[in-house]
Amino acid sequence: MHCTRKVTDHIYWVGGSDRRLALFENIFPIKRGVSYNAYVVMDEKTVLLDTADSSISRQFFENLTHVLDGRTLDYLIVNHMEPDHCALIEELLLRYPDLTLIGNAKTFQMMKQFFDFDVDAHATVVKEGDTFSSGEHVFHFVMAPMVHWPEAMVTYEEKTKILFSADGFGTFGALNGNIFADEVDFDRDWLDDARRYYTNIVGKYGMQVQNLLKKAAGLDIAMICPLHGPIWREDLGYILDKYNTWSSYAPEDQAVMIAYASMYGNTENAANVLAGILADKGVKKIVVYDVSNTDVSELISEAFRCSHIVLAAPTYNGGIYPKMENFLADMKALNVQKRKVAFLENGTWAATSGKQMAEQVAALKEMTVISDTLTVKSALKEDQYASLEELADKIVASME
Template identity: 45%
Template sequence: MHNRNNITDKIFWVGTNDRRTTLFENYWPLPKGVAYNSYVILDEKIAIVDTVEKGTMDEYLDNITEVLDGRKADYLVINHMEPDHSGSIRSLVERYPDMKIVGNKKTFPMLERFYGIKENLLEVKEGDLIDLGKHKLNFYMVPMLHWPETMVTFETTQGILFSGDAFGAFGTLDGGIFDDELDLDYLDEEISRYYSNIVGKYGRPTQNALKKLAGLEIKMICATHGPIWRSHVADIIAKYDKWSQFKTDEGCVIVYSSMYGNTEKMADNIARQLVKKGIKKVRIHDSSKTHPSYIINDIFKYRGVILGSCAYNGDVFPTMETLINELEHMAIKDHVLGVFGSKSWGGGGLKRLNKFAEEIKWETIEATPEALCAPNSADFDACEALAEGMASRLKELYK
C-alpha cells in the first residue's frame, strides 16, 4: 500500500479498480471502468466498511492484509448488500472468523440468502453507536437508496460519511482517490449517469436521506464507487438534491428510431426548428446506436423530450420500446413530451408513443407528426408545429 491510499492517518481506502467488466449490473456500459471502494479504520478495534465485487477479490484481500499488518478485523460494516459490495464477505469471514458483522434487521436475511452467513451478527438500529476507540460510528437507515436494507455509517470524530451507493460514480480511480486529485470534468458524465440510472428512480428516498443527514457536519464522503469527496462535498450534495427533485434545465432531448432515414429526417428538422426558436441545448440520439443510460442521463438534465419512431411489425421500433419501458419503470417526473413517427402503411410506432405519453403523465405537446413513407412538406410543417410548441413551452418555463 502507498500513502495515496490513506484517507486519514488511521483510515485507509482498500478498494479496487475494475477495467475489465464492460457492463455494470450486466446492463450499464462502463467505458471508463468502475471502482469498488472499501475502507479500513485502524483503532483499538478495527472496522472494515463494505467490501468489493468478487472479481477483484484477490487484490482486495491483499490490500486488507497489508493495512492490517498482522492484526485481525473486529467488525465488518455492511451498508449495502448488493453483490458488487458484498461479494467478498464470505472470504473475509473465512479469514477473520471472530469478526462481528454489523448490519440492520433487513441486512441479515439477505446475507444468509446470498452467502449462507448467519453467525456473529451485530444488529444496529437508527442512531446506534459503535466505539472503536478514537473513532465512533453512528448508523442511519436510508431505505430504498437504492435497496431496502441500505444504511450509511457516520464516523463522528472526523466527520466522515460512509455513504454506500449514494454520491457514487462510474469510472475508475486513476492515480488518485480524492475528488481534488482527479479530473472531475473527465468523470462528470459518469457521476451524473451513475445517479440517473442507478439511483434516479428513487428521488423521494434520496430526498428523505438528504433531510435526515442534513444535521450532520459532513467533512468527507466515502462512497462505494467513484471519488472520495472532500473538496466538493457541498457540490455533490447539491447535485443530488437537484437531481432527486427532478429539476432540469432548458433544453430538449430528441430520440428517434429509424430504419431507412425517414424518421431521422424528421428528427433533424425538429432539432433545426428548435434551435431557430432559441433552444440551444438540443441533444439528438439514435435509439439503435446510443445505450439508454446515456439517453436517460440527458433526460435527467433537460426538460424537453421528443420521441420519434418508425413503425415496426405493427408497433414501435424495438430499441425505442426498450427506452420507453426504462422511462416508465424509472418513473421519471416533470418533463414536457412531444412524439412523432413514420409508417409505410398500417403504422403502430406513433400509436405506442401516444400510449406511453398517457402512461408517463408528462405534459404533452399537441402536434404529433406522422409521415407516410418519406416525409413531405406538410409533414415538415407538422414537425415545425411540434418544435414551436416545445420551444414556446420551454421558454415559458425558464423565462
C-alpha cells in the same frame, strides 16, 4: 503489491478498480471500468467498512493486509449487501475467524441467503440511531431503505465527520490513483458517468433519496465516502445539489433531447430537420440520439438531464418500433417525470406509433405534451416544413 491511500490520518482506502468488466450488473456498459471502494479505520479496534467484488479480491486483501500491518480485523460494517460489495465476507471470516459483523436485521437476512456460514455467531444487529465506538471513532448508523436495496444503510463517523454513503453519491468509472473528487475534473470527466449511474441504478427511488438527503442535512458532514467513484472532501454542495435535482426529477438543463428510431433513414431525417430548425431559433442545448445505436442507460441519463423530450418513431407491426418501446419501458421503470414532451410518428400505410407513444407517456407523472403528434407518411415532404417549424416554435415557447 498493495495500492492504498490515506483518507485521514487513521482511515484508509483499501478498494480497487476493475477495467476489464464490460457491463456493470451485466447490463450497463462501462467503458471506463468501475471502482469498488472499501475503507479501514485504524483505532483501538480495527474496523472495515464494506468489502468488494470478487473480481478485485487479490488487490483488496493485499491492501487490507498492508494497512492492518499484522493486526487482526475486529469489525466489519456492512452498509450494503449487493454482491459487488459483500462478495468477500466469507473469505474475511476464514482469515479473521473472530470478526464481528455489524449490520441491520435485513442485512443479516440477506447474508444468510448469500452465504452458508453461521451468520448469527458473528452478527451484531443495529438500528436507526444506534452508535458504536472503536476507541476514538464513533459510528452512527442511518437507515437508507431502497437507496437502492431495502437493507441499505449509511454510516456517519462523528470524529472525522465522514459519511460512508454506500451506493449513494457513487459513479461508474475506474479510479486512476486520484481517489478524491478534488483531484480530478469531475464536471468534465465524471459527471456524465455519475448521472448515468444514479439514474439507472437509483433513479426509481427518488422519494427514498430525498428522505436520505433530509437525514444527511441534520449531520455535520465534512467528507462523503461512496462505494463507487471518487471521495468528496471539498465542494460537497456540488454533488448534494445534483442528487437533490435528480431525486426530485427536476430537469438538470433546459435542453431538448430528440430520441428517434428509424428503419431506413426517413424518421432520422425528420429528427435532423427539427434539430436544425430549433438551432435556427436559438436553442443551443440540443442532443439527438438514434435509439437503435445508443444504449438505453445513456438515453435514460439524458432524459433525466433534459427538460424537453421529442420521441420520433415509425409504426412497426402495428405497434411502436421495438427499440423505442424499450426506451419508454425504461422511462416508466425508472420513474422519469416532469418533462415536456412531443411526438413524431411515421408510417407508410397506418401511422399509429404517435398515439401509442403518447399513451405510454401518459402513464408517467407530470408529463406535459406540448404539441399534437406530427405525422410523416413514409418520407418528409417540403410542405411539412411548416409543421416542423410550428412544433419547434411550441418547444421554444415552452422553454423557461
